[in-house]
Structure formats: C-alpha cells, structure tokens
Amino acid sequence: MKLPPYADLLGATLEWEDGLPVLAMPFSRDVLGRPGFVQGGAITGLLEVAAIAALRHQLAGEGGGQIKPINVTVDFMRGGRERVTRAAGIVTRLGTRIANVEASAWQDDRAKPIASARMNYLIVRA
Amino acid sequence: MGINDALTGIPGMEQIRFGGHGSRLGIAYHAHGDDWVELALPYATDMIGDEASGVIASGPIFALMDMATSLATWRRLGRFLPHATLDLRVDYLRPARPGHTVIGHGECYALKRSISFVRGQAHDGDAADPIAHVTGTFMFLDAGA
Numbered sequence: 001m002k003l004p005p006y007a008d009l010l011g012a013t014l015e016w017e018d019g020l021p022v023l024a025m026p027f028s029r030d031v032l033g034r035p036g037f038v039q040g041g042a043i044t045g046l047l048e049v050a051a052i053a054a055l056r057h058q059l060a061g062e063g064g065g066q067i068k069p070i071n072v073t074v075d076f077m078r079g080g081r082e083r084v085t086r087a088a089g090i091v092t093r094l095g096t097r098i099a100n101v102e103a104s105a106w107q108d109d110r111a112k113p114i115a116s117a118r119m120n121y122l123i124v125r126a
Numbered sequence: 127m128g129i130n131d132a133l134t135g136i137p138g139m140e141q142i143r144f145g146g147h148g149s150r151l152g153i154a155y156h157a158h159g160d161d162w163v164e165l166a167l168p169y170a171t172d173m174i175g176d177e178a179s180g181v182i183a184s185g186p187i188f189a190l191m192d193m194a195t196s197l198a199t200w201r202r203l204g205r206f207l208p209h210a211t212l213d214l215r216v217d218y219l220r221p222a223r224p225g226h227t228v229i230g231h232g233e234c235y236a237l238k239r240s241i242s243f244v245r246g247q248a249h250d251g252d253a254a255d256p257i258a259h260v261t262g263t264f265m266f267l268d269a270g271a
Contacts, residue, residue, distance in 0.1 A: 005174045006183035009150065032146030039147035040211045041189020048185050052175075069184050073215040 001056060007049050010042060014053065020088065021053040027082045038080030040115075043105050046087045047117040048072060051103040054089030055121060059099075066124040067099070078114040083107055085114065099123050148193055151186050156229055161202040162246075165194045167228040180224035187228060187248055188216050191260045194232025195244035199264055202234040202242070207266050209242065214262035222257050226250035232260075240266050 001021065003014060012025040025031065025046045033039030052067055059065050089103040099121040104113040151173065156164040167190045175183025192211055200206055222228050228250050236243040242264045247256040 004177060004183060005172050006185060009172045010185070029146055030150040034208070039189060039192075040214070041151075041185060041192045042147045044188045044192075044214075045183065045185025048175075048183065048188075068221075069218045071215065071217045072184065072188065073213065074188075074211075075213045076211045079210065 001053060003049065003053070006045065010045055010049070012046055012049060015086075017088070021050070021057055022086055022088045023050040023053065025085045025087075027084065036079075036082060038082075038085060038114075040074075040076055043076070043080055043085065043087075043115045044072065044074050044117065046085060047074065047089075047103040047105055047115065048119065050087035050105075051089035051101040051117065051119050052121075054091055054103070055094070055099055055101055058091045058094055059123070062094070062125075064126040066126075068122040068124070070098075070120040070122055072117055072119045074115055074117045076115045078112070080105070080114045081107060086110075094123070096125065097123055147189060151189060153190055153193060158197075158201060161198060161235070162231060162233040163194050163197040163201055164232070165190055165197070165230045167230065169222075169225050169227060176221075179221065181221040182224075182228075184216070184218055187218075187222065187230070187258055188214070190228060190230035191216060191232060191246055191248060191258065192262075194230040195234065195246050195260065195262060196232070196264060198232040198234040198244060198246070199237070199242040202237050208268055209264040209266045212241070212263040212265045214260060217259045218257070219259065220257055222248075222250050228257065229253075242266070 031042035087105040156166040173182040232246040248258040
C-alpha cells in the first residue's frame with residue numbers, strides 16, 4: 001500500500017500487525033504543538049491516514065474504489081508526549097456508499113489511547 | 127501584520143503553536159477580531175492526500191482549525207491560559223481546490239470556567255462557499271477563565 005505525500009510530511013510509516021495496517025509517527029519538531037506535546041492536528045492527521053489505510057485495505061478486497069471524507073470527530077484523552085505515536089483504524093461498517101471507521105492513537109500502551117476518532121466516508125466503488 | 131502584533135498585550139501567546147507543526151504546514155496569521163482569529167494555510171504538494179486529484183489531506187485543515195479556534199479562545203479571554211483540545215469535529219463540505227490557500231476562521235462563542243466552546247469555517251477564496259465547518263471544545267489546564 002502506497003501512502004500519500006502527507007504521510008511523509010508527518011514522518012509516518014506503515015507497519016502491519018496481524019495483517020492490518022498500523023501507522024507509526026516518530027516524534028519530531030515537525031509535529032510539535034505546545035512545548036513537549038504532539039500537536040492535535042498532527043495526531044488527527046495520523047488518525048485519518050490510519051483510517052483511510054484500514055478502509056483502503058478492506059475495500060481492496062472488494063474491488064477497490066474512491067474514498068471521500070465526510071467528517072471526523074476527534075476526542076483527545078491524553079497529551080501526546082515526545083515519543084512515537086501509533087494509530088490504527090477499524091472499519092465498523094462498509095456499505096455500498098458509506099463507510100464508518102473508528103481509529104485510535106496511542107503511544108506506550110495501546111489500551112491507553114491518547115486520542116480516538118470517528119469518521120464517515122463516502123465510497124465511490126470502482 | 128504578524129501574529130506578534132495582532133496579539134500584543136497577551137503575554138506568551140505569540141510563542142504558542144506557531145513553531146513545530148504549524149510552521150511545518152506553513153500556517154500564518156491572517157486576521158483577527160475580539161473573539162475570532164483567521165489563519166492561512168498555503169497550498170503545498172507535500173500536504174497532498176489524494177495523488178490522483180492533488181487535493182490536500184484533511185489533516186492539515188483540521189490542524190489549521192484547531193489552531194485558529196485555540197487562538198480565538200485566547201482572543202475572547204484577553205490573555206493566555208494553557209488549554210488542551212477536548213474534542214473537535216470537522217465536516218468536510220467539499221474538497222479544497224488544488225493550488226489555493228485555505229483560510230481558517232476560528233471563533234470562540236462561549237467561555238466558561240473550565241471550558242471554551244468554539245466553531246469555525248474554512249474556505250479557499252470565497253467565504254460564502256466554505257470547504258469545512260468545525261465545532262469543538264477546549265479545556266483550561268490551570269485556573270479557570
């Protein structure tokens with residue numbers, strides 16, 4: 001799976017866990033928000049890249065298609081500190097026109113997310 | 127006018143969020159009022175989310191609106207107070223046009239002891255034809271407002 005240029009801007013790379021995509025974003029000045037913390041927009045960007053990766057992965061199994069974002073709602077639970085942030089998406093429903101995706105971002109402990117997001121996407125099937 | 131001039135009288139504010147990620151995205155001050163701030167996000171090919179169309183990813187727009195609504199909270203408050211984004215929702219009405227600068231208008235419409243309520247729109251040239259709407263809340267980290 002090829003990531004968009006924006007993933008490079010974030011410094012994010014693709015990892016695979018149990019056959020599912022996980023995005024990893026090392027800490028750098030480029031994603032810094034208030035001193036010592038990852039910027040919320042960078043965390044959200046990572047969540048969105050992870051959500052689209054999960055969706056593309058599942059959609060590929062059904063012949064592929066175009067993905068257009070409708071909305072994103074993000075809850076920030078903890079500040080992201082100066083270390084690697086990972087994010088993964090879960091497709092909760094993939095219909096003919098709409099996909100519902102949840103994504104979470106974590107640092108040391110996947111069970112303690114720093115942010116989570118719900119997203120709706122419009123699907124234009126190939 | 128630079129952000130430093132725009133926010134004069136609010137100590138510490140000018141240093142916040144304009145280094146780091148905001149700087150990497152090229153986000154710059156655009157305009158402000160008593161309870162609102164507008165920031166500009168210039169188009170850049172390294173923000174592209176969809177290579178087929180050249181449309182930028184939604185992440186930079188989210189970052190723009192997070193920063194604009196955060197600064198709007200301080201404008202309404204009249205001083206700097208550390209706060210953190212509690213939640214933010216962005217509706218993407220249409221894709222941003224490739225090559226166009228995106229303007230993010232953030233407004234703080236209510237200020238409470240520990241929470242600020244914000245909303246805003248982003249457009250790429252015509253404020254009457256927005257590309258995104260946002261609503262959200264920030265939580266003050268120290269003493270209340």
